[in-house]
Amino acid sequence: MAGIQRERTAPRPLLLPDGRAAAAAWSLDPTVRHLNHGSYGAVPVVAQRDQNRLRAQMERSPVSWFVSVPRRVAAARAEIAEFLGVAPGDLALVPNASGGASAVYGSLRMRPGGEILVTDHGYGAVTMGAERLARRWAGTVRVARVPLDADADRAADAVIAELGERTCLVVLDHITSPTARLLPVARISAAARRLGVPVLVDGAHVPGLIDDPLADLDCDFWVGNLHKFGCAPRGTSTLVARGPLRDDLYPLIDSWGAAEPFPDRFDTQGTLDVTSYLAAPTALRFVERTWGWETARGYMRELADYAERIVADAFAELTGFSCAVDVGMPVNALRLVRLPDGLVTADADAGALRDRVAEELGVAAAFTAFEGVGYLRLSTHVYTTAADFEYFAERCVPVLGSWARTRRAELDQLDQGGRR
Incomplete structure (x- = not known):
């Protein structure tokens, strides 16, 4: 990950006025990597x-x-x-x-x-x-x-x-x-x-x-x-x-x-x-009073840029093909990265993968499907940091690649059995 960081500078985390990390203003479980603010949000303690x-x-x-x-x-x-x-x-x-x-x-x-x-x-x-x-x-x-x-x-x-x-x-x-x-x-x-x-x-x-x-x-x-x-x-x-x-x-x-x-x-x-x-x-x-909404949106955008690139690169290194997604009108804090084939093709697959990643990898993430293709939907907010997405790229992407290979092998066996 150090090589990736040299090529792509990570935005500095936002801090509270007293110098603590922004996440200290929320009551989120610190043992979970929260990469899916977009689904249910997160309420600050105040x-x-x-x-x-x-x-x-x-x-x-x-x-x-x-x-x-x-x-x-x-x-x-x-x-x-x-x-x-x-x-x-x-x-x-x-x-x-x-x-x-x-x-x-x-x-x-x-x-x-x-x-x-x-x-x-x-x-x-x-x-x-x-x-x-x-x-x-x-x-x-x-x-x-x-x-x-x-x-x-x-x-x-x-x-x-x-x-x-x-x-x-x-x-x-x-x-x-x-x-x-x-x-x-x-x-x-x-x-x-x-x-x-x-x-x-x-x-x-x-x-x-x-x-x-x-x-x-x-x-x-x-x-x-x-x-x-x-x-x-x-x-x-x-x-x-x-x-x-x-x-x-x-x-x-x-x-x-x-x-x-x-x-x-x-x-x-x-x-x-x-x-x-x-x-x-x-x-x-x-x-607004802590950072200002304009600053908050700018941070979310910069972090999403960084997260999208490092996670897409990690999947590409694993699969051998580009996992970057050409979205015609991208959003500042929401991004897509293509998943390896075999993981998600429909909404039911996306929900099952979300639950498995949460239980086995300790990461709250969103997965979606569109036209039969599976995607990881990344979400950023003021309390998420580059380290959260670096963790996903380093620790979770290889596991997802392994799950995809296993799933493809299972599907191949079913297909061969059907032809017999």
């Missing part, structure tokens, strides 16, 4: 404490607490709206991006025989929701195929070409989950707007990774998780809605706020524990 403080208030006087919830939630979403660069009146808080998408699907008026346009990079749960909506409409789902290496022009053209007279809704990922790439959502949304077709943008990974993410984006609905790269307590997401369709948006639970306009009706959700919403600004402020 936000955990704030949420615990709020829960204690709730339990000390439940009646007073729940009477105060709408006011508290409205204040929290105003601060969150400022972080995202949107008007507070355009933003509601929801449990997660999929929940926001479900609220959108439930709000749209019946379009018998209508077609919903998605892409082959879509997040499974959101795409399944689109399929359920299409069944209610007695309609169909059309899938736009976007090559992994497509730049903004090719990606936009691939999606826009699938718009037609029957298209009643477009569902796009801002940052794709399985393939860690951006999609040109502004250009596609503008084309759909000209045709009068509403657009839902799934920005689950976006908050914290893109500054002012809705600037120049004219879509009807946008959802984004604060509990991923924003590091908010889990169960904190945003639903941004602009235009007349938002008047039909209602939360998944009908409660006493139902008569209020959007987004106020989302502030009242009965006896749900909304302390995650209320502690979210604490997490956002922590990163």
